Amino acid sequence: MKTKKSLLLMFALALVAAACGGGSATPCDEVDITTGENGLPDLDGCEFTFAVENAYLPFNYIDAADGEAKGWDYDVFNHMGELMNFVPVYVPAAWDGMIQAVADGQFMVAGDGITITAERDEIIDFSDGYINLAQRVLVAAGNTDITSIDDLKNGDYTVATQKGTTNYEFAVSELGEDKVKAFDDFNFAIQAVISGDADASIIDETAGLGYMGANKDQVKLVGGDLTSEQLGFAFPNGSALVDVVNQGLAAMKDSGKLAEINAKFFSPDFSVTYDDIAECDEDIPVEYYPEGCDPGSEE
Numbered sequence: 525m526k527t528k529k530s531l532l533l534m535f536a537l538a539l540v541a542a543a544c545g546g547g548s549a550t551p552c553d554e555v556d557i558t559t560g561e562n563g564l565p566d567l568d569g570c571e572f573t574f575a576v577e578n579a580y581l582p583f584n585y586i587d588a589a590d591g592e593a594k595g596w597d598y599d600v601f602n603h604m605g606e607l608m609n610f611v612p613v614y615v616p617a618a619w620d621g622m623i624q625a626v627a628d629g630q631f632m633v634a635g636d637g638i639t640i641t642a643e644r645d646e647i648i649d650f651s652d653g654y655i656n657l658a659q660r661v662l663v664a665a666g667n668t669d670i671t672s673i674d675d676l677k678n679g680d681y682t683v684a685t686q687k688g689t690t691n692y693e694f695a696v697s698e699l700g701e702d703k704v705k706a707f708d709d710f711n712f713a714i715q716a717v718i719s720g721d722a723d724a725s726i727i728d729e730t731a732g733l734g735y736m737g738a739n740k741d742q743v744k745l746v747g748g749d750l751t752s753e754q755l756g757f758a759f760p761n762g763s764a765l766v767d768v769v770n771q772g773l774a775a776m777k778d779s780g781k782l783a784e785i786n787a788k789f790f791s792p793d794f795s796v797t798y799d800d801i802a803e804c805d806e807d808i809p810v811e812y813y814p815e816g817c818d819p820g821s822e823e
Contacts, residue, residue: 552610552765553632560609564775565768567610572765574601575617575626575634580710582789583637584614585801596789597635600654603781604772620688620708623648626758632765634758637728639690641753649761651769653754655786658729659694660745664717670724672747673698684713684722694751695726711798718742726750 552570560566576584576597584595593614601612617625619636626634627647639657640650663670670676676683676699683699685692687706695704705722707713716722729745759766776782788794 549611551632552768553763557764557768562607562775564771565608567608567768570610571613572601572605572610573613573615573632575622575631575636576614577619577622577636578616579801580619580636581796581798581801582794583635585796587796588801596637596785599785599788600776600782601635603776603785604769607772607775608768619686619710623758626760629760632759632763633769637755638758639728639753640756641690644758647761649759649763649766650756651759651766652773653756654773654782655755655790657751657753657755658749659691659726659751659753660729660749661747662714662717662725662727662743662745663723664720665742665744667723667744670746673750676703676724681723682721684716684725685727686710686713690751690753691726691728698750714743715798 549569549571552567552572555568555570558566558568574597576593576595578584578586578593580595582596584593584597586592587594598612598614604610605612615631617631617634622634622636623638623644624647625631638644638650640653644650661670661673661676669679670681675681681703682705683695683703684705684707685695687708689710692704692706705713705716707716713722713725714727717725727745729749757769759769773782776785
């Protein structure tokens with residue numbers, strides 16, 4: 525059986541080969557950045573390694589129907605590559621440890637809807653925020669007992685979140701650790717709410733809207749905004765590529781392209797569910813397999 529480490533490495537190498545046609549393009553953190561005809565940085569066709577979880581709707585996922593990588597991260601960074609002459613090389617990485625991996629220089633940038641926090645900013649650099657973020661309470665559609673976080677504070681409820689996220693940190697700080705049930709995978713936390721194994725979840729509104737669109741009959745957001753934060757791309761400290769991405773984001777805002785992509789993914793119209801993405805496939809890192817999955821036995 526393939527180990528997690530070897531499978532992840534094989535998949536990463538396959539992506540690199542596909543992105544650059546088997547060549548040996550210069551890494552983007554080693555190129556001399558010039559200015560292109562459009563007034564934006566020109567990176568001379570270099571390779572820009574980008575860490576993605578490929579299991580976090582709507583930011584990144586593998587479409588089970590066609591095997592293609594899709595999501596907000598892909599649309600935004602592919603467009604930036606066109607604007608500034610670089611080749612994105614997407615490398616799957618588990619969320620747990622992703623930020624530290626960026627800090628250690630394993631990736632030039634990471635997506636995955638990362639909340640900008642002062643604590644994280646101590647070990648990594650952030651791009652400008654690309655979308656305002658509010659955390660909300662999500663419950664099963666038929667739940668009429670929970671209408672706000674005050675109900676969670678005052679009642680005997682279990683709240684599901686994903687480990688290592690600001691959702692988890694906020695839930696513990698507001699509700700106490702005893703009320704919080706942490707999952708390795710974001711999808712498992714939401715499925716716990718849908719199945720009744722948990723009473724609610726603390727969730728980023730952007731992801732919550734996606735769930736409402738995909739599961740209109742199963743979940744709903746209740747109460748007002750719990751926090752006001754921003755999401756940003758993560759870089760190793762001191763990276764010259766922060767300014768490159770900031771200029772790309774500014775250009776996409778000015779042209780309306782960023783608003784177009786946001787509307788595509790951050791609205792109830794986004795209908796992709798976790799049942800629609802490939803999580804039991806030999807080309808997906810082992811840590812994303814659902815319970816009982818054995819891709820080697822599939823035809």
